[in-house]
Amino acid sequence: MPEPVRPPYSLVLGSTSRYRRELLARLGLPFDVAAPDVDETPLPGEAPRALALRLAQAKARAVAAQHPQAVVIGSDQVADLAGQPLGKPGTHERATAQLRQMRGRTVVFQTAVAVVCQATGFAQVDIAPVEVRFRDLDDAEIERYLQAETPYDCAGSAKSEGLGISLLDAIVSDDPTALVGLPLIRTCRMLRAAGLVLP
Numbered sequence: 001m002p003e004p005v006r007p008p009y010s011l012v013l014g015s016t017s018r019y020r021r022e023l024l025a026r027l028g029l030p031f032d033v034a035a036p037d038v039d040e041t042p043l044p045g046e047a048p049r050a051l052a053l054r055l056a057q058a059k060a061r062a063v064a065a066q067h068p069q070a071v072v073i074g075s076d077q078v079a080d081l082a083g084q085p086l087g088k089p090g091t092h093e094r095a096t097a098q099l100r101q102m103r104g105r106t107v108v109f110q111t112a113v114a115v116v117c118q119a120t121g122f123a124q125v126d127i128a129p130v131e132v133r134f135r136d137l138d139d140a141e142i143e144r145y146l147q148a149e150t151p152y153d154c155a156g157s158a159k160s161e162g163l164g165i166s167l168l169d170a171i172v173s174d175d176p177t178a179l180v181g182l183p184l185i186r187t188c189r190m191l192r193a194a195g196l197v198l199p
Helices: 018-025 048-066 092-102 139-149 163-167 184-194
Strands: 011-013 071-081 084-086 106-117 122-134 168-172
Touching (some): 048 071, 048 084, 048 106, 071 184, 092 139, 106 184
Parallel strands (some): 011 071
Antiparallel strands (some): 071 084, 122 168
């Protein structure tokens, strides 16, 4: 069991996502935020699960290189539709296309988290898959939803913590915050392993 992390070790979230920032704030730990400089392009033939794991580690390591005395969290989420990765749509047109693809189907949101501390040599990564079953949405429902919520910065175009919940039939997960963007149960487990004291 590692000794609890003390200053100068700080906690850094290697993500600019406001959703991850809000989730991490629930733990009551002081933390800084840093943007990871990572190319998120999938490798040829890379499965969604492998992509999420690789990017979470790459983000944590990229930020840890700039903050070697910190415990760094990196995370990534990829929507997995029958092996096809769906990222952040970015535009109304792409969000419409994604939701049309997913209607009446089950999508697995692969949310990976990595915790790295260069100073101590600590490194762990884990993934929390979340099965989401979408209703058989018609085009009018999709359009009303996108006009109301504009979820263009969310993998799979559906914000379950908001109006996106109305698009769904079921959610199956052992780490419920994973769908929002950061699996807190796994994150807490890894932060304890790194030496942080929780709660």
